[in-house]
Amino acid sequence: MPSDLVLVAKFGAAHGVRGEVRIKSYTQDPQALLDYSPLATRDGRLFHIESLRPAREVLVARITELKDRNAAEAVTNLDLLVPKDRIPPAEDEDEFLHSDLIDLKAYSVAGDFIGTITAVHDFGAGAMLDVARKARKSVLIPFTKAMVPEVNVAGGRVSVDCPPDYFEDTPRPPEDRD
Template identity: 30%
Template sequence: MTSPVLAVGRVVKPHGVRGEVVVDVRTDSPELRFAPGAVLGVQRRGAAVPDSLTVTAARPHAGRLLVRFESVDGMDEAERLRGATLTVGADELEATEDPDEFHDHELEGLRVELPTGDEVGVVREVVHTPGGELLSVRTPEGVERLVPFVAEIVPEVDLAGGRVVVDPPEGLLTDD
């Protein structure tokens, strides 16, 4: 079985004429993911792009990164990368040392239950916002509910058991 592929950045646009690109970072470890020599997968629809790129340089710029890749030597080649998602395999991620910290892919697909054991749904994705993380939970009826991923509302994450226990305040999981 192959490792899930995780996004670590998205190419926003070319920068300059020498092939540098502006990247929105989507990883907590940009210093590792975008270090010179790092190999990133590339996913983009509708344009011929390489399957992978090797980072040659990266530097901060206005809350994003300016990144250079091997074999991307001009503005036209950089333009073809516009909108591409840069990825790594989940097996390349370091284990977290904090027992209360999880990688997104570890939570996605877990059953969501109330403390009583009643099923609420399944974690579809982890949504990152300036205010914190939210679990996007798909109910059995197909409705999406956003649950703040905080200890008061999500008191238990049981990876081995394949479940997350939520203790929501009244009205969080309903349309009322």
């Protein structure tokens, strides 16, 4: 994905027979997708949102280019992206786009290099930074102010304040294994 595009949503299953489709929004305000229309796919197609309405954990959208159920089914699971310059700046200095965090270098508060952020995950209990470490397994670091007290996107780095044994590769005892 080009670095100037940001993933904002994903098409889900078709909804009904008139071409409506479910959309999973990754924006803080799901209705903001209307402001970002048209949305692009990785292969360059554009989709114009005519309307959005909430439906449980997703949105249901009427898309200009989707005229019937077959067309809606054909776009299931497509990522929807917008150019980064169309996303308004964060209102809070502690808000970041996931794409801004990828490739930042992670250092301990003492200045020791830990690794490089390769992904940002949210499994439901808050964001986690996936940090690739040299010659060791990657490590997940909770993306909280306590664990990551400083983020310097322009400087290409984050500071991490973890307990001393957080990065040790100690084997788990047999009774604690899955």
